[in-house]
Amino acid sequence: MAFTTSNSYYWKGFRDGSPFVFVAIPFGTLFGVLATEAGLDIYQTMTFTATVFAGAAQFAALQLLQENTPTMIVLASALAVNLRMAMYSAAITPHLGAAPMWQRAFAAYFVVDQSYACCTVRFEQEPDLTIQQKMAYFFGTVSPIAPLWYIATYMGAVVGTQIPDSWALDFALPITFLSMVGPMMRTAPHVIAALVAIIVSLLTTTVPFNLGLLIAGCAGMMAGAQAELLFERKGAKT
Amino acid sequence: MNQIDDTTIWIIIVGMAFGSFGLRFVFLGFVGDRPMPAWLLRHLRYTAVAILPALIAPLVVWPAATNGEADIPRMSAAAVALVVGLITKNVLAAIGSGAITLYGLLYLLG
Numbered sequence: 001m002a003f004t005t006s007n008s009y010y011w012k013g014f015r016d017g018s019p020f021v022f023v024a025i026p027f028g029t030l031f032g033v034l035a036t037e038a039g040l041d042i043y044q045t046m047t048f049t050a051t052v053f054a055g056a057a058q059f060a061a062l063q064l065l066q067e068n069t070p071t072m073i074v075l076a077s078a079l080a081v082n083l084r085m086a087m088y089s090a091a092i093t094p095h096l097g098a099a100p101m102w103q104r105a106f107a108a109y110f111v112v113d114q115s116y117a118c119c120t121v122r123f124e125q126e127p128d129l130t131i132q133q134k135m136a137y138f139f140g141t142v143s144p145i146a147p148l149w150y151i152a153t154y155m156g157a158v159v160g161t162q163i164p165d166s167w168a169l170d171f172a173l174p175i176t177f178l179s180m181v182g183p184m185m186r187t188a189p190h191v192i193a194a195l196v197a198i199i200v201s202l203l204t205t206t207v208p209f210n211l212g213l214l215i216a217g218c219a220g221m222m223a224g225a226q227a228e229l230l231f232e233r234k235g236a237k238t
Numbered sequence: 239m240n241q242i243d244d245t246t247i248w249i250i251i252v253g254m255a256f257g258s259f260g261l262r263f264v265f266l267g268f269v270g271d272r273p274m275p276a277w278l279l280r281h282l283r284y285t286a287v288a289i290l291p292a293l294i295a296p297l298v299v300w301p302a303a304t305n306g307e308a309d310i311p312r313m314s315a316a317a318v319a320l321v322v323g324l325i326t327k328n329v330l331a332a333i334g335s336g337a338i339t340l341y342g343l344l345y346l347l348g
Contacts, residue, residue, distance in 0.1 A: 023329060039242050044251065051255035056286070060293055061250055065242050071249050078250075079257040080289050087282035090265040090274055097266065108263040170303040171312050171340055174294045175319045179332030181294075182323015184287045193284040194291045201292035202299060213292050220288025225280040 006136035009129070013118065013140020020114040024149040027055045030172055031062075032156020033163060038062050042157050049153040053109065053146070056180065057081040059173055069210040077213050088116035095123050096138065098131050107135065110142040188231060193224025311343035 028049070035045040035058075052058055061078035069077075088111050096107055118141040123134060163169060185191050197220025204212030265274070298316040300306040319336030323329065 026330070026333070040247060044244075044247055048251045048254075051251065052258050054258055056290065057254065057258065060289075061254060063293065063297075065246070065250065071246055071253075074250055075253045075257065077289075077293075078254055079261065080285065081293070082258050082261050083282060083285035083289075085258065086261040086264055087279065087285070089262050090269070090279060090282070093265045093269060097269075101267070104266050105263065108266050109259060111262040111266070168303065168311075168340060168344060170301065171315065172337075174297045174301075174312075175315055175336035175340065176333055177290050177294045178298075178316055178319040179323045179329050179336060181287065181290050182320050182325075182332050183327040183329060185324055190284065190287045193288045197288040197292040198295040201295045205296050205300075213289070216292035217285070217289035220292060221281045221284045224284030224288060225277070228280055228283075 006130070006132040009133040010136040010140040010143075012122070013137040014143050015140075016118045016122065017114060017141035018144045020145050021148045023114070024145045025152045027176070028149045028152025029156035030176065031055060031058055032153040032158070033160040033169065034059070034062055034156075034173065035153075036157045036160030037163075037169065038066055040157075042154070045157045046150070046154060050150060053149070054082050054085065054112065055149075056177070059176070063173060064210055064213075067210060073210055073214070077210065077217075080214060080217050084113075085111050088113075092116060092119055092123075092138075095119065095134050096131070099135050103135055107138055110139070110146065112142065112145075114145055115141045187228075189224045189227035192227040193220040196220045196223035311340050311347060314343055315340035 031049060032045060035048065036042075040048070048058060057078045060081045061074055064074040064077055089108065092111070096104060099107070115138060119134075119138055122137060123129065129137070181194060185194065197216045200219040201212055201216035204215050206212075207215065294316075298313060299308060301309050301312050303309075304312070315336045318339040319332045322335045323332035326332065
């Protein structure tokens with residue numbers, strides 16, 4: 001009985017996650033293309049995409065690698081892009097924290113924007129789900145996305161070297177990131193965080209080793225957090 | 239573009255693989271049901287929204303493909319992608335309109 005109900009939640013998750021394949025396919029392909037252009041072979045590209053499993057951070061690492069950034073700074077900056085995964089992990093812990101360790105370890109790998117987004121919505125709508133149902137739903141959301149992400153990366157890596165310069169792929173990354181940033185601007189503190197980060201990053205381009213990125217990122221985070229506090233206090237007064 | 243040596247690539251891949259998993263596992267695996275400090279969550283909320291624009295801003299203002307010269311098609315494409323994303327909240331619509339702007343202007347200004 002418990003099995004059939006969690007089974008049906010797996011398929012609910014599968015359905016809710018399905019629209020995201022239209023994001024995973026183009027992003028995966030683009031990563032494959034850009035990684036190949038940067039000089040990674042297919043083996044490296046696929047290991048990268050399968051073990052890291054986080055588009056934005058992978059793109060960030062590629063970009064910094066091409067700018068001759070020291071290895072440690074590439075790692076720190078790209079992982080900083082992935083700090084939001086820690087936040088997602090924190091946010092779904094109240095829901096999935098009671099599951100057995102091996103399931104949680106397995107689930108941790110699949111914590112991405114899409115699974116997090118689906119789960120927050122569903123678990124808020126149906127707070128009475130059992131831990132089995134929640135886990136089933138969680139794995140359901142990533143089931144359509146993950147395989148297509150790997151396949152798309154592979155396809156991109158195969159065709160990557162044949163794409164001519166006139167396609168201006170140098171700008172695919174900025175456009176993709178900017179497009180991801182727009183929908184993130186949900187509140188005034190988000191906008192403030194982004195603006196501060198942009199200004200500081202433009203002012204710190206001469207700082208060696210691309211450290212400007214980390215400085216700008218920290219400045220933006222602090223600005224966002226402070227702005228949130230400020231708006232909360234204002235809201236409390238009025 | 240600079241050729242990147244294999245050792246560096248593998249260090250990055252392995253480092254990011256463990257690092258990314260660590261970030262995802264830290265709360266789910268170690269913290270479990272214990273509460274987390276509010277200040278930490280407050281900062282984590284703004285990481286993506288700060289670090290992604292910081293990474294792109296210099297690429298938009300001084301693009302590598304034009305040797306750092308400000309470039310109308312690239313600037314316009316960036317602006318369109320951002321504005322469409324802000325209005326529609328749709329990532330794919332934003333990418334599409336940004337790409338059309340870039341190619342359109344590159345073609346027109348040749």
